[in-house]
Amino acid sequence: MDLTISVIVGFMILGALYAIHARDLLSSVIACSLVGYSLVICFLLLKAPDLAIVQIVVDTITLIIMVAVVLDSSREESFSKFDTQGYISALTAIFLGLMLLYFYTVSIQSLDVLGKSSLRMAKHYIEGAAQKTGSANLVTGVVFDFRGYDTMGEAVVLVTAVLGVLTILRIKGKK
Amino acid sequence: MIAYIMCFILFLVGLYGVITRRNLVKIAVSLSIMEISTFLFFALVGYIDGGVAPIVDPANPAKIYVDPLPQALVLTAIVIGLATTAMLMAVIIRLYRKYGTFDIREIKNLRG
Numbered sequence: 046m047d048l049t050i051s052v053i054v055g056f057m058i059l060g061a062l063y064a065i066h067a068r069d070l071l072s073s074v075i076a077c078s079l080v081g082y083s084l085v086i087c088f089l090l091l092k093a094p095d096l097a098i099v100q101i102v103v104d105t106i107t108l109i110i111m112v113a114v115v116l117d118s119s120r121e122e123s124f125s126k127f128d129t130q131g132y133i134s135a136l137t138a139i140f141l142g143l144m145l146l147y148f149y150t151v152s153i154q155s156l157d158v159l160g161k162s163s164l165r166m167a168k169h170y171i172e173g174a175a176q177k178t179g180s181a182n183l184v185t186g187v188v189f190d191f192r193g194y195d196t197m198g199e200a201v202v203l204v205t206a207v208l209g210v211l212t213i214l215r216i217k218g219k220k
Numbered sequence: 221m222i223a224y225i226m227c228f229i230l231f232l233v234g235l236y237g238v239i240t241r242r243n244l245v246k247i248a249v250s251l252s253i254m255e256i257s258t259f260l261f262f263a264l265v266g267y268i269d270g271g272v273a274p275i276v277d278p279a280n281p282a283k284i285y286v287d288p289l290p291q292a293l294v295l296t297a298i299v300i301g302l303a304t305t306a307m308l309m310a311v312i313i314r315l316y317r318k319y320g321t322f323d324i325r326e327i328k329n330l331r332g
Contacts, residue, residue, distance in 0.1 A: 046269065047223050054226040054260070058233055061253045065237040070245050070322075077249040080230075084256050091263045092273045092286045096294055100259070103302045107252065114309050115245060118316050131240065138239040142232040149228050159223055160269035167289045175276045183274035183285065187292035199296050206303035210310040 047159050050087060057083045070115045078108040095184045223264055230257040244312045244322045248305065255301045259294050266290035 057080045064076035081104035088097040157163060164171065170187055178186035188196055234257065237250030266287035274288040312322070319327050 046267070047221070050223040050264070051226045054223065054230060057256075058226070058230050061230060061233045061237075064249050064253070065233065065241065065246060070243070073246060073249055077252055080253055080256055084260060087260055088263055091267045092271060093263055093266075093291050093294075094273050094275075096259070096263065096291055096298070099295055099298050103298050106302060107305050110306055110309050111245070111248070114313050114316075117313065118322065134240045135236075138236040141239070142235060145235075146225075146228065146232065150225065153221070153224050156224070156265065159221065159264060160267055162265060162268055162287060164268075164287055167287045170288060171274075171285055175278070181276045181278075183276065183288040184291045184295065187288055188295055192292065195296060199299060202300055203303050206307050210306050213307075213310045213314055 046090070049090060050159075053083055053087055053090075068121065070118075070120045071112065074108065074111040074115055077111070078104055081107070095182070224261070227257055227261050227264060230260070242323050242325055244315065244324060247324075248308050248312065251308070252301070252305055255297075259298060262290040262294045262297075 060076050060079045060083065064073045064080065067073040067076060081100065085097045085101050085104070088094075088100060170191060171183060174183050174186050175181055178190040180186040180190065231254055234250045234252075234254035237253065238247055241247055241250065266289065268284055268286050271284040271286040274285045274291065315327060316322060319330050321327065321330075
């Protein structure tokens with residue numbers, strides 16, 4: 046399972062690199078959604094069907110929004126020379142990346158090996174969850190019953206975001 | 221353990237894009253790539269070998285279940301990520317209508 050996931054994530058990294066470096070913005074956006082659809086396959090392999098369903102819907106909506114924005118504009122990214130500012134930011138990114146990678150490899154030593162994780166937190170959620178919540182799906186039981194207030198907060202965030210998008214798109218800017 | 225490292229390399233690719241790109245759409249794309257790698261990390265943490273998806277079958281319940289807690293967390297995070305992306309794209313399209321470009325340096329120059 047470790048190797049399978051690694052191969053798929055390798056393809057996701059290739060897609061992400063293409064999305065970052067493509068000249069045409071439309072192909073960049075489509076490569077980004079390719080990464081998202083590969084994530085759906087990973088979720089299915091990791092036994093998370095709820096996440097796969099949600100991710101495939103959300104990824105399609107994101108693709109539609111981004112394509113709408115890109116098609117409404119000039120698609121070509123204007124060619125820019127690689128000046129000193131560009132070199133500085135690239136060096137900063139690589140240095141920061143190496144440093145973060147080192148600390149990450151140190152910190153995942155305390156995690157369980159992939160596939161051997163112990164159910165420390167979720168034991169109480171799993172035992173008798175069907176009787177406590179009346180839901181056969183344990184993820185739904187956690188989201189809507191044990192952590193119902195969090196889900197309410199999430200709904201508030203969604204409504205706020207929709208109101209924000211409507212407000213931003215409706216106001217008339219000063220000329 | 222390779223899967224964890226690969227997942228973090230995907231995150232670093234997104235970080236590289238955010239820092240080095242000048243195009244606003246590409247910055248949004250890089251942010252969404254970083255989000256995706258975080259979702260994958262949480263799904264990896266909850267995985268158990270030989271476990272089944274966390275849906276209880278009353279007929280034969282004595283099985284190992286995959287940890288449902290990270291999955292519930294990611295479920296919330298995916299939807300929030302959609303809201304964030306929609307908001308970001310709305311701001312970007314406003315900026316494009318006002319300045320006529322996606323390039324952040326040109327926008328900075330035009331403002332003065």
